[in-house]
Amino acid sequence: MKPVGLNNLQVRKHNKALFMSLMWRHKQLSKSQLAHLSGLTIPATSKILQALLDEGKLQHSEALMSARGNSNGSFALPSNGAWTLCLCVKPSSIERQLADAQLVAQGEFEQVAIKAETPEALLSEIEAVWRKTCKQWPKRRINLALAVHGQVDPVTGVSQHMPQAAWKTPLQLKFLLEEKLGVEVRVDNDCVMLALAEKWLNRNALSEFCVINVDYGIGSSFVINGEIFRGNLYGSGQIGHTIIEPNGQRCSCGRQGCLETVASLSTLKQAAHQRDPEAPQPSSTQLLQAWQAGEPWIVAWAQRAAEAIGMSLYNFLNTLNINQIWLYGRSCTFGDSWLQTIVRQIDFNPFDPRDALKSKGTNVHFGQLDRARQVLGIGYLYVEAEPSAA
Secondary structure: OOOOOOOHHHHHHHHHHHHHHHHHHHOEEOHHHHHHHHOOOHHHHHHHHHHHHHOOOOEEEOOOOOOOOOOOOEEEOOOOOOEEEEEEEEOOEEEEEEEOOOOOEEEEEEEEEOOOOOHHHHHHHHHHHHHHHHHHOOOOOEEEEEEEOOEEEOOOOEEEEOOOOOOOOOEEHHHHHHHHHOOOEEEEEHHHHHHHHHHHHOOOOOOOEEEEEEOOOEEEEEEEOOEEEOOOOOOOOOHHHOEOOOOOOEOOOOOEOEOHHHHOHHHHHHHHHHHOOOOOOOOHHHHHHHHHOOOHHHHHHHHHHHHHHHHHHHHHHHHHOOOEEEEEOHHHHHHHHHHHHHHHHHOOOOOOOOOOOOOOOOEEEEOOOOHHHHHHHHHHHHHHOOOOOO
């Protein structure tokens, strides 16, 4: 492909997108701070700010960002737009965090237990949470952003397959909710929610990283060059369905020996049931408590699970060469020994030489964002949809 330069219009467009990205991350900045963060001169910064003010994408504030020297105030995102109700949805629970037009959390984070045995029941539960929120904030237009476990088509907003659901058919969440509620709805996978939260709310996130959610199932999401990587068929991130044991246990996807059949909490629950079929099946919380108490077979299972997760990550890293990984999910309760087992497996990567001075090897960490901010991440689907912001 022949190299193509940028004309003045394209440069201005790029710089405006850069400024909007900085504003969504920091919420409020002075002109000098924007100049410093963007690497542009004050005159160039002034021109871009004026264009964004004229377009209504920013507003001027008298609030000072520094007590030193002269200041002409600061700049912020408009405060008069639609709010967003961010939901993480499962057939057994709905987690909610309301956000204002600047995607700043409003009200308390809440988890609601539900029992949705049909698609219609799930839609009714989502509607009930939205209507309750609207009653609490009657003067606000409140759009919806949904994070859903399993495979999702983010363009059509269809939940293709929700592993924990009693039904197996696709569910048109976006279309049905927009028709019923009369507001805008965006839908994506719950691991994309985590990736968006890391991208926009974690100042230490690199431009290329991945998040791994090890819980009931095992999912992942990859950010490449600052963008969520979904693939043409929106199936990226199915690390839970990489083959670990070719002749192993049958997976819900129909194949044998997927990572989920070796290292997910649903598999741990199955193992507990097989050990004592007559006993009531323990919950994931009870099994994690048994691990903390030193139950030998669970300690051994967690060790094997960590080795399997590390091996799958090793294969991904050899392919994508990403060197920042954030781990989320209830399995993180297994703690530092579990994490270090994963790291040791990744250390076999021949393309990741360790340098004690530069320390540029693969970094694997437990995610630091609390659950409210994780759920808030799905609201950034609206930001990503704006070319001038993402």
